[in-house]
Amino acid sequence: MSEIQISVFLFILGTCVGSFLNVIIYRIPRKMPIVRPPSRCPQCGSPIRPYDNLPILSFLILRGRCRSCLARISFRYPLVEAWAGLLLVGLYFKFGLTLALLIHALLCLSLVVVFFIDYYHTTIPDVITLSGIGLAIGQSFIPDGISPISSLVGIVAGGGALAAVAFLGRAAFRREAMGVGDIKLAAMVGGFLGWRLLFLSLFLASLLGALLGGILILLKVRSKGSAIPFGPFIVFGSMASLFWGNRVIETYLSVFQGPH
Numbered sequence: 001m002s003e004i005q006i007s008v009f010l011f012i013l014g015t016c017v018g019s020f021l022n023v024i025i026y027r028i029p030r031k032m033p034i035v036r037p038p039s040r041c042p043q044c045g046s047p048i049r050p051y052d053n054l055p056i057l058s059f060l061i062l063r064g065r066c067r068s069c070l071a072r073i074s075f076r077y078p079l080v081e082a083w084a085g086l087l088l089v090g091l092y093f094k095f096g097l098t099l100a101l102l103i104h105a106l107l108c109l110s111l112v113v114v115f116f117i118d119y120y121h122t123t124i125p126d127v128i129t130l131s132g133i134g135l136a137i138g139q140s141f142i143p144d145g146i147s148p149i150s151s152l153v154g155i156v157a158g159g160g161a162l163a164a165v166a167f168l169g170r171a172a173f174r175r176e177a178m179g180v181g182d183i184k185l186a187a188m189v190g191g192f193l194g195w196r197l198l199f200l201s202l203f204l205a206s207l208l209g210a211l212l213g214g215i216l217i218l219l220k221v222r223s224k225g226s227a228i229p230f231g232p233f234i235v236f237g238s239m240a241s242l243f244w245g246n247r248v249i250e251t252y253l254s255v256f257q258g259p260h
Contacts, residue, residue, distance in 0.1 A: 006092060006097070007089045007092060007093075010085070010088040010089050010092050011085040011086070011088065011089050012055075012085065013085075013088060014081075014084040014085030014086070014087060014088035014089070015055035015056055015081040015082065015084060015085040016055055016081075017084050017088075017109060018055060018080045018081035018082070018083065018084030018085060018112075019053065019055045019077075019081055021080050021084060021109060021112055021113055022076070022077050022080050022081070023039060024113050025076075025080065025113055025116045025117055025120075026042075028113075028117060028125050028127065028128075029117055029120070029121045029123065029125070039053065041066045041068060041069060041071060042071075043066060043069055043071035044066065044068050044069035044071065046066065046067075046068035046069065049067070052067055055078075055081040055085075056078045056081050056082060059073060059077055059078040060078075076116060080112060080116065083112055084109060084112060087105070087108045087109070087112070087239075088101075088105060090243060091104055091105055091108065094243060098144055099142060099143075099144040099145075100144040100145070103139045103142070103144060103145055103192075104192070104242060106132075106135060106139075107132070107136075107188075107189075107192045107193075107238075107242070108239060108242070110128055110132050110188075111189075111235040111238060111239060112235075113128055114128055114129075114185060114231055114232075114234075114235055115231065115232045115235040118181070118229045118231030118232055119229060119231075119232050122179075122227075122229050123179075123181060124179070124181030124182065124184065124185050124231050125181075126181075126184065128188075129181065129184035129185050129187070129188045130184065132188035132191070132192075133155060133184070133187055133188050133191050135192075136151055136154075136155065136188060136190075136191025136192045137151055137152070137155075137191060139151075139192070140152075140191075146192075146193075146194045150194040150195070151190075151191045151192070151194070152191075153190075153194070153195050154187075154189075154190030154191050154192070154193060154194045154195045154198050155187045155188075155190050155191040156187075156190075157190050157195040157198055157199070158183075158186035158187040158188070158189055158190030158191070158195075158198050158202075159183050159184065159186060159187035159190070161186065161198075161199070161202060162178050162182055162183040162186045162202075163178075163183050165178045166178035166179075166180075166183065176227075178230065179230070179231075181231065182230050182231055182234065185231055185234055186198065186201075186202065186234060189201055189234065189238045193238065193241060193242060193245075196245075196249060197241040197242065197245040197246070197249075198241075200237070200241045200245045200248065200249065201234065201237040201238040201240075201241040201245070202234070202237060203237070204233075204236070204237035204240055204241065205230065205233035205234045205236065205237035205238075206233070206237075208233050208236060208237065209228065209230060209233040212228070212233075213228055216228075
């Protein structure tokens with residue numbers, strides 16, 4: 001198969017996986033079983049027919065509305081499906097058809113779930129982060145993964161760094177500066193990526209969070225003391241570090257250290 005054929009196949013596969021991620025995103029915060037009952041319209045309760053459950057296409061064909069009651073379907077559904085598809089294609093071009101692709105796909109798809117659950121519900125489920133930490137440790141024993149020591153150091157560094165921020169924030173401002181879910185998420189990311197890419201992820205997350213927070217305050221969308229979920233920023237920082245982090249670090253070192 002050519003690269004284009006493989007990419008198309010992986011994109012379609014990713015959208016199908018993304019359709020399942022949408023189920024997880026909807027059901028986990030509501031403490032609903034993942035597999036059963038079959039998907040239904042949340043407004044009228046009508047079962048979703050198989051031909052109305054085609055990733056991305058069904059949303060376009062139905063013009064974003066339920067076939068039965070014409071209630072609006074959230075744009076989140078095709079967005080998650082397209083994001084998952086693009087992630088698999090991007091990982092293919094980075095790692096090829098290797099075990100590393102599968103390992104990092106598990107991380108990235110978990111991060112997509114975290115992004116939307118934290119965005120909508122301001123919580124990060126333990127079932128994602130704790131199982132992700134376990135997977136991170138497990139993948140470190142596979143030849144294509146990072147070493148077990150690097151994974152453990154990343155877990156401790158990620159959890160420890162944000163736990164320190166949470167402690168100092170509470171001591172200084174007398175309010176919660178970092179959620180426990182964010183701490184576990186950083187530990188999961190560190191377990192998969194190692195400590196170097198972890199700290200780049202957190203730096204990018206903090207930079208993006210500060211920029212967006214400042215813009216929202218200037219636009220008076222949010223007040224100065226209002227809280228913004230940090231999980232989505234960790235997600236973006238982690239994905240950016242996964243795809244381009246080593247190049248960023250190498251460029252930084254070459255520019256600021258210079259020739260020896």
